[in-house]
Amino acid sequence: MARPLSGGVRPYLAERDFAVLTARDPEGTLWATVLTGARGFLDVRDAATLRVGALPAPGAPLFRPAPGAQAGLLVIDFATGDTLRLSGTARVAWTATGTPGDDGGTGRRVLFHPDRVRRGHTPLHASPATPDRHNPPRTD
Numbered sequence: 001m002a003r004p005l006s007g008g009v010r011p012y013l014a015e016r017d018f019a020v021l022t023a024r025d026p027e028g029t030l031w032a033t034v035l036t037g038a039r040g041f042l043d044v045r046d047a048a049t050l051r052v053g054a055l056p057a058p059g060a061p062l063f064r065p066a067p068g069a070q071a072g073l074l075v076i077d078f079a080t081g082d083t084l085r086l087s088g089t090a091r092v093a094w095t096a097t098g099t100p101g102d103d104g105g106t107g108r109r110v111l112f113h114p115d116r117v118r119r120g121h122t123p124l125h126a127s128p129a130t131p132d133r134h135n136p137p138r139t140d
Contacts, residue, residue, distance in 0.1 A: 004114040004115065009044065015039055017036055018076055022072045023065040023071035028066065035052065036132050038131055049112070052073070052112055073086040081121050081122045083121065085118045089115075090113075091111055092109070
């Protein structure tokens with residue numbers, strides 16, 4: 001069985017502060033959204049589970065992706081141009097509000113289960129992304 005989040009994927013994700021998520025909402029509409037956060041907001045829980053610690057605010061289309069939705073995540077290192085593309089499924093795990101690890105006191109944890117991971121390189125150069133001041137702080 002493939003272990004898509006093994007090898008050098010974990011340290012690469014731990015150092016990123018920018019990603020683009022695409023998935024369908026519960027009505028079936030396809031959306032893409034930029035995610036930023038402090039390093040570590042992309043948290044590899046095990047070789048098959050990635051916790052995404054920054055999602056749009058309540059009311060935004062991807063606050064609640066469709067249950068078991070096919071999803072994609074593009075992670076970019078702007079300093080080097082290295083990219084990581086993950087495809088799989090996303091789900092929201094609800095917990096008590098304020099539980100360590102929930103997203104900014106919302107009571108949700110978004111878990112991404114990749115089926116495929118592909119590394120790449122795009123020749124681009126930019127300054128590092130600055131996390132949006134509205135992103136919830138990490139609680140764990």
